[in-house]
Amino acid sequence: MNKVRLPSQDKDRKRPVTASSSPSRTAVITGGNNGLGLETARAIGRDPSWHLVLACRDPGRAAAAVADLKQSTGNPNIEARALDLLANASVRAFADGLRGAGLPPLRLLICNAGIQFVAQMRFNEAGVEGTFQTNHLGHYLLARLLLPDLAAPARILLVASGTHDPRQKTGLPEPRFTAVEYLANPPADPAFDRDDPGKAGRRAYSTSKLCNIMTAYELARRLDPAKVTVNAFDPGLMPGSGLARDYGFVMRLAWKFILPAARLFIRNVNTTQISGKALANLATAQRYAGVTGRYFEGEKDIPSSDLSYDREKSALLWAGSAALAGLDAA
Template sequence: MSPRKQTVIITGGNSGLGYECAKEIAKFDKNNNVVIACRNAGKAKKAVDSLILETNNPNITSLELDLSSLESIRGFVHEFSQKDYPPLYALVCNAGVQFIDKTHFTKDGFEATFGVNHLGHFLLANMLLGQITHSGRIVFVSSGTHDPLKKTGMPAPVFVDPKILAYPDQTSSNEAISLIGRRRYTTSKLCNLYFTYELANRINQQTETNITVNAFDPGMMPGTGLAQSYTPFMRFVWKYVLPVLTLFIPNVNTVRQSGKALAALVTDSNHNRTTGKYFEGTKEIKSSELSYNNENRKQLWKASVELSKLNKTETILEVGL
């Protein structure tokens, strides 16, 4: 990163992976201004206060952002642009949800897993793109669960018409809602990769910038808040039993380990020209064969433009292609 003062936005930076990533970036260089984008102002303030104490970097603030609301996302971008922050260097799209108890919906009526994990970040990244510095970075937190060939214990993703992902038919399936919810999660993580690759390509083709776009698999991180809709027993296993696996099984990591790896995709100068790639921790690997389907990624882009009502005044890219 440059020795000049620069800003990094981290969605969901108030806890878990996002918090650890924010901590590493703030410690890396005291010139780094870190903005925690969080929907809960109280939790955000506590995180900011804690991060300042842990890093001795006073340049940590928060702004309210609810990724389940298109209005909130637009409001966040407007508020950020009005603040006297240093130039925006990086956007880390980390926040994510998983629901296995019932179907949840965003404030705009989209199925919440797709709406938050993909669509909210789609709109946010596009709207901030024009404010990111010439050689800035965007990182999307995906997951190895997007790959059907990996034995993650999660159901394989099923990519269909994105408008069906946004507005699923809830009457046509006899499957357990827990299975449906977990599949929605893995599919949203596949969407993160489609968006990563499509955005990287469009930036290369349509702009004169060197903004890089990459995706990150943190591995399984037992103990995080991703299991909030699980049953009490499953939450107990997730919080207290599975963390032991970090000692024995590959790509099962502590939040701190994954947070450091995620931060490196923002701070490491070795990645100055790395774009359109997928990282498992600090290692660049191939994502699933399915994730390289160009037709799917273009279909997702087109539908996402329509669903988010993204218009040509909100992004530096050509939205209609």
């Protein structure tokens, strides 16, 4: 496969970092205005060598997050830029704007933003189902567009979920990986859960998280790990985060007030602060330099589902996603 050419390491990488130093590298975090993304940005932003770009859909929440992070980290080099992963045009505009902003070299891309539509499926203007578009396709397009701008050594992290693996028994329906046109338009699939819209929405979520992992593995195979590493990250169940916003009132109440206590009794239930620190470590710690094509539960390197390692299906997902995003599959 063709290797992506990247700029060589910039000369300021070894420059000592002080509180008054200008940032020497840029990190992009999608969905950095709340939950896991916000806490990851907080952990990374404490290092003034980073210029943080929060890629967010809601400008009001993004502005509030930037003010919060600047105050809590003491790092003035934090900004928000508009990104709506539901729209490929917005993804392209974000990439173009970032490229022309004159920022320090891009060293880190964290594909964190996620959604789960369960009340009813939603589709974007191109007719692509919203969970698949937001969680997978928008991030696939963003990563592909930013690859030429990454300066070695760089890292890409895709936030996945244990829901992709039937062995973990998370309570969500197991993924259904079919033709990419069915992933983009689940009702066209003859096996679609027609009688249970909530189940269909939850299955779309677990399937999108499988797609995140397969994309991470496929991208890792295509890149030189000495220049760019790509890994998938499972933050665990994070009660209180915004993921349950499309659920009914009772479930939202339990998610916010009751389930947080579950981390005392159930495996891999975390606060956003705990998972944010783990993700920040994977993104920046020297011990993960050169580590690529792996799946982490927190900072523990574990196997993902059997299906996630299927190279033939990963290649089909890559090619189908490229077609939907208007890119070549090379």
